[in-house]
Amino acid sequence: MLDALAARAAGPGRITVFEPSPHLWRGRPYGPDLESVLVNAPPAIMSIRHGDLGHYAAWLGGRAAEHLDPLLGEPLVPRALYGEYLEHTAETALAALREAGWEVRVVRSRVTGATGAGTRMVLGTEDGQRHEADHVVLCVGGGTPPDLYGLDGAPGFAGDPYPLRRTLDRIPSGSDVGVIGSGLTAVDVVVSLAARGHTGRISLLSRSGMLPHVWQRPVERQPRFVTTDRVAALHRERGTVALDDLVGLLRDEIDSAGEDFAAFTAELLAAETDDPVRRLRAQLDAVDDHRIGRRFLQLTAHTVGPYAWRLLPAADRARLRRRLRTATGVASPMVPVNASILMRLFDSGQLDAVAGVRAIEAVNGRFHISGDQGRRTTAVLVNAVNPAPQSIPRGAAQLVDALAADGTAALHPDGGLASTDPRLHVIGDLAAGGSFITSSIPAVAFQSARAAAAVTAASDSGRALSG
Template sequence: MSRGFSIGVVGGGASAVCLIDALARAQGEPGSITVFEPSANLWRGRAYQTDTETLKVNATPDDMSVRAGDHAHFERWLETRDRIVGVRDGVDRWSGARFAPRTVYGEYLEQSAYAALGDLRRQGWQVHLVGEAVTSATRLTDRVVLRTGAGRARAFDYVVLCVGGDSPKDVYGLTGAPGFVGDPYPIADKLRTIESRDHVAIIGSGLTAVDIILSLAAQGHQGKISLLSRRGVLPGVRQKPVPFELRHFTSERIKSIAEQRRELTIDDISAVLRAEFRDSGADLDGVVEEIIRVDLEDPLDRLRRQIDEVDSPHMGLRILQRAVPETGPDVWPVLREEEKVQVLRTHYRTIMSLCCPMPPGSAGVLLELVEESQLAIHPGLQDISAGEDGGFEVLTAMGETFVADKVISAVNASEGKIPTSALPLVTTLMRSGAASRHPHGGLHLARATSRLTVNGRPDPRLYGLGNIAAGSLFFTFGVPSLVDRSMDIVGSILEHAETVTSARAEAVPVSV
């Protein structure tokens, strides 16, 4: 029987690894932790499962550490691995920066998780891994009961929802059609059905689409590749890293301003950003223009220009790419509602394309394929339908039609959408009044603690981490954000547990 409190973690992907590492570092009173993960990708999640090494992490090692306050944690792990395997892979030929294969990052997540669990065991914690899906939850007075599909029930003092994201959407109802691939991962398996001269159409133009194109190129695909989307916006191209620290647009500064007023406007945020840009000698107006011109500039012209700007000395985009994931979660909850709606409707996907850029090497491969007339980008996608005699008929807004042999969906699920696999669990929480849906996606959470909230009241027993917080926070899926929120959650749990323990001690009558 554990001497301390118990924590149930629903989901065993990257967010759970960050949480467990934060808990191990906190050195709190030992209790028990149970992780529920039904898939074979424990600790790796869907994004970092075992796959081809063609797929790269789209950030440098210092942005991928699961260890709070230690940006070099992943980099040191990579250096150790390099010495063992004798290969230093993932170095970008355009920028010299390193973008590790995603399957290698999955190894790092696995080893970090088991190392943290080992630390917890040495501290006296009980650790349990359950390979079952949680299908329902019941909020009792001081506990949360989780039930799995197998019918087993376990009660916990605290529960953290780390349910991850969803698989691609089948927007055009192609499921079941011969030649349609609804979920491209793991790519090494899913592309085996593609013949070398097939005309492959890819729905979507984000990072998943880039993964598919790079993998087709790596396996020597000779047929045409058509990239289909409504806007034709590719991910931005990451510039060569330049070390710097935010001085104005920090969480501490935003929290300080928020203490003085209930809501902030975009003008308030812009004033802080302008100070950041001014002190760095950067041009904020240039970044604003970059955001506005996305739908006005030809996608290939934008790709060429951004490749040419990989070594740019201008810091504007680098500041934006640091500020959004680091400070965005603190800005979003205090921004006026009407301005949140404006950002989501008008600029969200553009900002994400700039703040989640692809490595320059990936962009270079895309451009080479375009110049060889193998890859074509088709914005204005209207419809795709399965042909009666096989193949797929594609229709664009310009009236262009053509036939593809195979279609692969790279359409990401809406940010903040509750994953299909987690819907039964989340539905039971909402029906019982223990959770509430956020109008912008995910669940209502408290900014400072990531506690689930209902009617503005935070629940000290229930927490959300990752995409499930997308409506309440902003940029919830990057590793730096997961690390920061994990620290918030662990701190909140330990503080509440200490308060409960003290209250119980005071309630015990003293024998004379």
């Protein structure tokens, strides 16, 4: 948001950033942590400047060669280094804003109240201070993992794995470790345990047992049919866009490449029943596969998907939600270097994936896991369940309640917060109306550019912005 404002804003004005956490600009995922905790996507997907896919790669410069994933052919840096990119970009934006005549300050306090009554919005912080603004932008992130089994406070339970440096320091190297979940956060935990030489058994514990897909090497070809322009044209022509229309566009894309659409869809759906280890091996073997189907689905899920989602009938959105685990596994794959580490651990027998988990209880210093595969116990449990998109982060719950009570925003029936006041802008997974796929960096950059445009379209004098 700051970078987008710096590109558009002419002074004077005033920006106040409210941030109580110790690591400015990095958010929860990109603070200082282990070298094994990697950015999970190629550089072009991680640029935070809308319309400039090379922004992050340019900042990374010569350091890219030090972090090359030989399977992917792309640099994959530690998340803490990506956090340095975010910090540098924010500080550069602040300097540019100050040069343009903006007054910028950072308040290290949480916002707990808000009202839109009167000509300006008024925010209240937990230290009892009041702050006025013409526009308010919520950039609060996705929150922390939900405690699905009520284990908070149990000895040996890590409710939030990040930073992994802190969490894994508390785990004896020979202990059995259960990891709740089998998505990207769970992959981070397993890979980091392996990097530290953990010798005990590691179990991925989940309901589905499904692992994320594996990134494939990027290709030069770009979508010609599954584009925002084509979806918008369908909407103009018909007044609606159905899921079958989107499937038809993807079919055209795959047909134009001379590939088998039926085989592609069968392979996708097989993820729901395939053995996860067998599938992981096949995914690693397909990193260099020339076929475009999965690559284009991953790309368009984050580029075209957020726009198309809002046009779909409720019944079609419900159909997609029923494929939640499959869709997120495809849209947010793991990087090949991590997939190869998991494969090695599976082959050695140190790692296993337990599907059909129904209950986990803390009993006499151990955790009892029960489900479709019977019962087992473990000494240590790490919670790697990701918060659902559009869920309300605990740290922002009081503020969200205040905005809803004031009528400045409304809680959406499908989750998230919808602004009902043009002075309030919501960015990221908290924004209502988004799909069930966690917002990508490009999606957040687009939302920020849109919010910056709305803010700077206001009067050129006397603006005050809070975020």
